[in-house]
Amino acid sequence: MGLGLAVGGLATAYRVFLRERCLTWGATGDEASMTMPGDDLLAEPAVLATRAITVHAPATAVWPWLVQMGSGRGGAYTYDWIENLLGLDMHSAREVLPEFQNLKVGETYPLGPKGPRLRVEILDPDHALVFRSEDGNWVWAFALLHCAEGIRLISRNRIAMPHASIPARLFNLLVMEPGSLIMERRMLLGIKERAEALARNPISIAPA
Incomplete structure (x- = not known):
């Protein structure tokens, strides 16, 4: 009973004081509430997290890192050692990989050997990329919006x-939920770092 009360109290405190900040790290109020590509693919989620970061680079320097993400591809730009403890086989690339730049709608790939398969549902180069798990219970969307x-x-x-x-x-x-903040924050920072470096030293990406 004591343990149950403690867990209940912790859950209540998290919901009241920390949950909104955890689920909206880096995002403005307008960004957290705006409609994004892919929202209609899962209309009433149990969990909705919108996180954001400013990248001092053009969309063309951000996009290559997004399309090559994944297990056995470019990785997730987060804490690989944590991902690999979970058996996800992630190895975050430090360079643009031409062989993974030609992503197409309808392609699927696993999130690690034991993870769910993700399907590309929306692909609008330099603007939006949306994945959905094959069981339909997870939609992961990225949007690139121009700012000053x-x-x-x-x-x-x-x-x-x-x-x-x-x-x-x-x-x-x-x-x-708190764990996802730790990992996604590192991912966004990892993409920012790579995109800004690419913008400073642009390369020509040859087709695979």
């Missing part, structure tokens, strides 16, 4: 949990 400093890179996760038990929902609330 360069580009606002916005990442939105829409997650459904149709059959999750109460313990599973609590685990997601208290562990997975």
Whole structure:
């Protein structure tokens, strides 16, 4: 009973004081509430996270890093050692990989050997990229918006949990949501670092 009360109190405190900041790191109020490509693919998510960062580079320097993301591809630009503890086989590239630049709508690839398969649902070069898991319970969208400093890179996760038990929902609330902030923050910073370096030293990307 004591443990249950403690977990309940922790969940309440997180919802009241920290959850909004966790789920909207870096995003303005307008960005968190705006409609993004892919929103209609999962209309009523149990979890909605919109995070963003300013990249001092043009969209053409950001886009190559997005399209090559994935296990066995360019990685996720986050903490590889954590990803690989989970068996995701992520190795974040420091260079643009021409063989992964020709992404197309309808392509699928796994998020690690044991992870879900992601399908490219929307691909608008230099503007928007949207993935959806094959079970339909996760939509991951990226939008590139022009701003005075360069580009606002916005990442939105829409997650459904149709059959999750109460313990599973609590685990997601208290562990997975804060954990996703740690990983996605590092990912956005990793893309920013790479895109800004590419903008300073542009290269010609030959087709694979």
